[in-house]
Amino acid sequence: MKHVCIWGIAALMLACTPTKDPVEQKIDELLSQMTLQEKIGQMNQLNGMGMSDDLKAQIREGRVGSLLNEVNVDVVNEMQRVAVEESRLGIPLIFARDVIHGFKTIFPIPLGQAATWNPEIVEAGARVAAKEATASGIRWTFSPMIDVSRDARWGRIAESYGEDTYINAVMGVATIKGYQTDNLADSTAMAACAKHFCGYGASESGKDYNTTWIPEVQLRDVYLPSFKAAVDAGCATFMCSFNDINGVPSTGSKFLNKRILREEWQYDGLLVTDWGSMQQMIPHGYCSDMKDAAEKAANAAVDMDMMSYGYIDHLEDLVKEGKVSEKTIDEAVRNILRLKFRLGLFENPYTAKVENPYYRPEYLETAKQAAIESTILLKNDNNVLPLSNVTSVAVVGPLSNVGVDQIGTWCFDGEPEKSVTPMQAFQQLENVKVIAEPGLQYSRDKSQAGINKAVAAAKKADVVLCFVGEEAILSGEAKCRADISLPGAQSQLIKELKATGKPLVLVVMAGRPLTMGAEINMADAVLWQFHAGTMAGPALADLIMGKAVPSGKLPVTMPKMVGQVPMYYSHKNTGRPASNITLIDDIPVAAGQFSIGSTSYHLDAGDKPLYPFGYGLSYTSFEYGQPVLSDSVMKQDGQITVTCQVKNIGKYDAYETAQLYTRDLVASLCQPVRQLKGFQKVWIKAGETATVTFTVKPADLAFCHEDMATYAEPGEFHLWVSADSQQGIPVKFVLK
Numbered sequence: 001m002k003h004v005c006i007w008g009i010a011a012l013m014l015a016c017t018p019t020k021d022p023v024e025q026k027i028d029e030l031l032s033q034m035t036l037q038e039k040i041g042q043m044n045q046l047n048g049m050g051m052s053d054d055l056k057a058q059i060r061e062g063r064v065g066s067l068l069n070e071v072n073v074d075v076v077n078e079m080q081r082v083a084v085e086e087s088r089l090g091i092p093l094i095f096a097r098d099v100i101h102g103f104k105t106i107f108p109i110p111l112g113q114a115a116t117w118n119p120e121i122v123e124a125g126a127r128v129a130a131k132e133a134t135a136s137g138i139r140w141t142f143s144p145m146i147d148v149s150r151d152a153r154w155g156r157i158a159e160s161y162g163e164d165t166y167i168n169a170v171m172g173v174a175t176i177k178g179y180q181t182d183n184l185a186d187s188t189a190m191a192a193c194a195k196h197f198c199g200y201g202a203s204e205s206g207k208d209y210n211t212t213w214i215p216e217v218q219l220r221d222v223y224l225p226s227f228k229a230a231v232d233a234g235c236a237t238f239m240c241s242f243n244d245i246n247g248v249p250s251t252g253s254k255f256l257n258k259r260i261l262r263e264e265w266q267y268d269g270l271l272v273t274d275w276g277s278m279q280q281m282i283p284h285g286y287c288s289d290m291k292d293a294a295e296k297a298a299n300a301a302v303d304m305d306m307m308s309y310g311y312i313d314h315l316e317d318l319v320k321e322g323k324v325s326e327k328t329i330d331e332a333v334r335n336i337l338r339l340k341f342r343l344g345l346f347e348n349p350y351t352a353k354v355e356n357p358y359y360r361p362e363y364l365e366t367a368k369q370a371a372i373e374s375t376i377l378l379k380n381d382n383n384v385l386p387l388s389n390v391t392s393v394a395v396v397g398p399l400s401n402v403g404v405d406q407i408g409t410w411c412f413d414g415e416p417e418k419s420v421t422p423m424q425a426f427q428q429l430e431n432v433k434v435i436a437e438p439g440l441q442y443s444r445d446k447s448q449a450g451i452n453k454a455v456a457a458a459k460k461a462d463v464v465l466c467f468v469g470e471e472a473i474l475s476g477e478a479k480c481r482a483d484i485s486l487p488g489a490q491s492q493l494i495k496e497l498k499a500t501g502k503p504l505v506l507v508v509m510a511g512r513p514l515t516m517g518a519e520i521n522m523a524d525a526v527l528w529q530f531h532a533g534t535m536a537g538p539a540l541a542d543l544i545m546g547k548a549v550p551s552g553k554l555p556v557t558m559p560k561m562v563g564q565v566p567m568y569y570s571h572k573n574t575g576r577p578a579s580n581i582t583l584i585d586d587i588p589v590a591a592g593q594f595s596i597g598s599t600s601y602h603l604d605a606g607d608k609p610l611y612p613f614g615y616g617l618s619y620t621s622f623e624y625g626q627p628v629l630s631d632s633v634m635k636q637d638g639q640i641t642v643t644c645q646v647k648n649i650g651k652y653d654a655y656e657t658a659q660l661y662t663r664d665l666v667a668s669l670c671q672p673v674r675q676l677k678g679f680q681k682v683w684i685k686a687g688e689t690a691t692v693t694f695t696v697k698p699a700d701l702a703f704c705h706e707d708m709a710t711y712a713e714p715g716e717f718h719l720w721v722s723a724d725s726q727q728g729i730p731v732k733f734v735l736k
């Protein structure tokens with residue numbers, strides 16, 4: 001009877017076991033044929049630039065799973081041929097590349113893409129990038145970078161979607177969708193890579209590769225949600241970060257890679273190290289040698305080694321010594337093969353020739369639209385912009401005609417000569433005479449020798465358009481600055497242009513926020529671009545001449561002084577929020593110790609930024625009504641609907657981005673003064689009113705507690721629908 005029962009249960013269990021996914025079956029089959037060395041070979045990613053006999057031999061022997069950086073389609077196909085036809089099991093390679101904000105047609109840097117507040121244009125840009133890159137054989141890009149970045153000194157803020165958790169999630173997901181589509185096996189789909197996991201943006205003093213200390217509560221509330229959103233969006237791969245986090249380098253972190261990524265989030269994609277980050281665990285002081293590093297990375301569930309040679313040189317011994325189990329190796333190889341199957345590489349390993357793959361007119365048009373929407377109007381005194389009744393413009397400044405700088409950091413394959421610069425774009429306009437004189441040769445140029453000529457050009461024109469900012473080389477990886485003011489003699493140039501008395505329009509092209517309040521003060525109007533790509537010039541010409549209306553908004557806080565950094569809108573209130581501000585020059589001599597202030601601000605900078613997160617003007621103006629809630633009480637299993645009327649009270653039809661913020665007034669852990677929970681970019685015709693509608697649920701109000709559980713606490717909340725993170729009058733609601 002007992003036996004009958006046991007067999008009965010076993011039969012029942014078998015009947016209930018879902019049939020295995022066909023991809024998993026194929027993986028099982030392949031895995032069963034692989035030697036340990038072949039498995040370890042899959043875990044090895046090498047720099048594949050060029051085609052050496054040695055590299056071919058390694059591919060043939062099954063010692064390489066992926067190559068990065070080769071973009072010549074003939075070379076890609078030849079290497080693939082060696083893998084597929086000459087290696088024992090014929091497992092195809094995956095070719096990877098950093099396609100970060102475009103492949104050939106370059107889009108705004110990710111910080112600029114975030115400034116569009118338009119996930120659709122971001123997705124469209126990623127789609128273009130994927131179409132161009134896959135034509136060169138690239139099926140895996142190391143993007144999006146969804147590191148929340150709150151320190152403008154950090155050069156890699158350029159590659160991020162800015163300071164906000166929610167925006168990083170939304171833009172990250174849009175980018176992933178654009179690359180991957182909903183069919184990874186499509187020949188134009190490219191596997192995305194959510195990076196850098198995790199906390200890289202919190203590097204101390206904004207210095208690249210630096211240590212981070214992130215309490216788990218903050219990690220879960222601020223840094224992890226964008227990565228969780230990437231998992232939910234089906235992001236095919238993840239990349240470890242270079243930094244150590246609370247003392248453990250990410251590449252060796254069981255907590256991040258096993259507990260959170262694999263166990264909590266059940267992620268079945270591929271996790272790759274960053275370039276050499278396995279080896280870097282030695283100088284971190286976490287591993288004694290490469291063998292130790294390989295052991296720690298493998299046991300932290302890192303699947304693929306990018307350019308440390310740690311796995312290929314040591315894993316076999318580590319398995320034989322029992323320090324890494326074969327099960328661990330199998331798991332990693334499963335994740336790698338799964339990606340290759342999902343990409344359809346076993347069926348279609350080769351890249352077909354595509355006619356005219358790059359810079360198609362529709363790609364350039366999308367890039368131009370992205371550049372337009374990424375441009376932020378910070379100031380427009382007396383409605384200087386758009387220009388009207390202007391017959392001549394002086395086009396001056398070191399960035400007015402430099403293709404390589406406007407395309408920004410991280411565009412290995414972008415061709416500067418394909419950029420259309422502002423000067424070229426203005427020269428194409430009819431009825432506007434362009435008087436061009438850069439004044440400075442490049443942004444760091446300290447020589448003032450050319451300034452006189454720029455001033456002379458300014459005097460001859462109706463309006464001065466001055467293009468300043470940072471060269472591309474000043475932002476991006478390892479390009480951190482302790483002083484984030486305008487480099488070189490640009491400030492002097494602006495001063496002398498101002499002295500001409502001509503209307504002065506500043507166009508800033510930079511990779512990060514800059515502390516340039518003084519220069520902005522001198523200008524009549526300021527347009528800001530985070531390096532906006534191939535089509536930055538035509539976008540600016542359209543905006544300046546009024547063919548397009550600015551709609552970009554800041555995805556980062558613009559500080560007044562570098563000492564305010566890190567500065568972000570969703571800070572805590574403190575026990576002494578800023579009030580009664582007395583600035584340094586107003587302090588009476590010999591003032592008593594507590595005669596001023598005693599609240600949270602800087603004596604020299606006050607408490608406000610130069611411009612807040614979410615800020616951006618238009619040529620028209622918008623009037624926000626009070627948000628109306630469907631109910632002032634939200635139940636734990638319910639939701640409320642928020643509507644708000646936004647009226648275009650100016651003369652131009654334009655986009656406006658309405659932003660939804662909330663605040664938990666009293667909680668068991670202090671909560672930020674505002675948190676972005678949604679936004680809507682709407683087109684509103686002059687004189688018309690749009691109604692924006694948001695839904696807020698308890699999950700939107702949840703935060704991580706001391707026991708690491710994330711849920712919303714009952715109590716009173718504030719809610720804003722506003723034009724930026726500082727405007728609006730809050731309405732109250734209660735979570736029951």
Ligand code: BGC
Nearest residue numbers: 098142195196242274275477
């Ligand atoms: C960067 C990564 C990049 C990798 C491969 C590293 O230096 O940190 O973001 O994907 O190189 O080029």
